[in-house]
Amino acid sequence: MTDIRETSAAYFTAWKNRDFDSLRALLADDVTFVGPMATLDNADDCVAGLKGMSQILDDIDVAKVAVDGDDVLTWFDLHTTVAPPAPTVNWQAIVDGKIVAIRVAFDPRAIVAAG
Template structure:
């Protein structure tokens, strides 16, 4: 018997996998045609979305989840994004799920400190 995860469960698995750098698990959660729009860019398709998650994953230290609200196939997660290049960044992430996979992700935050951190010489 196959059990389909709820949108909330998918969101929890997504953030756990991303924080752990488990991109194989992330791939399994995303639809092939996942559509991502965020403050640092856009991505169409699973490969482009994973590339973006891996890129930010290089500086990701911790995801400090504050609240997650789910209604039907939609989930909004509010968290502080902790990175090695900037102070914690308050972030909102909205996901939409179809047929047990994440199909749409929208992320918003103030990117100024992250961008400044990326520009600092190593």
């Protein structure tokens, strides 16, 4: 899979479906992740973090996707079982079909308060 829009969409589909083998296959081994609830520097830790979030994940409602070079920005509402939907942006850098960097921004206060 070389189209970065397809790679990014496959990431969200795999996470939503809790298909962590497929999700892991999309990540470079040394992928970096920076978000309000974690900073990680490898694929296995990234998958573990997404597995943790999937325990409260209810839906990912994508509103907009923008592609710029090797970067994909996805704006979505993160629906959880513990808090109101959180408007979220996910910025992925994708090189040679692999996600090499993920940056996420959302307000985690309601999720943290529920935990």
